[in-house]
Amino acid sequence: MTLAIVSALPDELAALQARLDVDHVSTLAGRRLHRGRLAGHDVILVLSGIGKVAAATTAALLLDRFDVQALLFTGVAGGLGPGVAVGDVVVGRQFLQHDMDASPLFPRWEVPMTGRSRFDADGAWSARLVTGAAAVLAAEHPALASFGIAAPRVHQGLVVSGDRFVSSAAECARLQAELPDALAVEMEGAALAQVAHDFGRPCAVLRTISDRADDAAHVDFPRFLREVAAEYARDIVLAALAA
Numbered sequence: 032m033t034l035a036i037v038s039a040l041p042d043e044l045a046a047l048q049a050r051l052d053v054d055h056v057s058t059l060a061g062r063r064l065h066r067g068r069l070a071g072h073d074v075i076l077v078l079s080g081i082g083k084v085a086a087a088t089t090a091a092l093l094l095d096r097f098d099v100q101a102l103l104f105t106g107v108a109g110g111l112g113p114g115v116a117v118g119d120v121v122v123g124r125q126f127l128q129h130d131m132d133a134s135p136l137f138p139r140w141e142v143p144m145t146g147r148s149r150f151d152a153d154g155a156w157s158a159r160l161v162t163g164a165a166a167v168l169a170a171e172h173p174a175l176a177s178f179g180i181a182a183p184r185v186h187q188g189l190v191v192s193g194d195r196f197v198s199s200a201a202e203c204a205r206l207q208a209e210l211p212d213a214l215a216v217e218m219e220g221a222a223l224a225q226v227a228h229d230f231g232r233p234c235a236v237l238r239t240i241s242d243r244a245d246d247a248a249h250v251d252f253p254r255f256l257r258e259v260a261a262e263y264a265r266d267i268v269l270a271a272l273a274a
């Protein structure tokens with residue numbers, strides 16, 4: 032069984048890639064696919080690029096052209112939920128495109144002609160990510176300690192995606208008011224989940240929280256990405272693969 036592990040940005044995947052026992056590297060639609068063995072699994076590691084279209088294209092290629100049995104996405108997100116702080120982990124259980132709006136033809140957020148606004152993550156893979164995150168947090172990750180993060184938590188629930196980097200307190204407050212159960216905002220997860228649903232294949236999404244999607248997000252995001260994200264997510268994914 033081959034597992035595809037996808038990230039949007041090089042910093043989100045670099046540390047995992049360094050651990051890959053590479054068999055083969057190829058290019059498809061501008062994406063470099065690194066195939067090999069990771070923690071006892073056959074995997075393909077690939078960068079999707081940023082945004083819903085980039086994620087959807089990557090997911091469709093992986094599911095159509097390769098014998099990929101499950102899609103895992105790992106990356107950072109902005110915290111939206113009241114208790115979701117920088118350094119926390121969010122495992123998405125449901126995904127919604129917060130910028131999807133074909134109203135009044137269809138209800139707001141509904142993906143037209145599907146009858147749904149929310150797409151589910153795979154339960155078993157999500158549970159493995161939660162187990163992996165809990166194991167890493169129990170051991171006090173060094174990257175977090177040097178970043179000054181004290182007691183990170185693991186959350187599970189709704190992740191919302193859109194083609195916007197949310198970087199103002201006003202926009203963050205609007206999302207919180209409109210989608211009160213949303214834990215985190217990012218730019219790929221809901222697209223990946225929709226494509227996985229179309230193909231009838233499992234997907235799971237791990238997000239570490241880099242910022243609070245507020246007026247400081249443009250400063251917090253690159254700093255977390257530079258100093259924490261890669262090693263932190265690598266260790267969670269490796270623990271999940273071992274679980």
Ligand code: ADE
Nearest residue numbers: 107108109196197217244
């Ligand atoms: N990914 C990480 N932080 C984000 C934010 N504030 N908005 C959208 N995507 C993000």
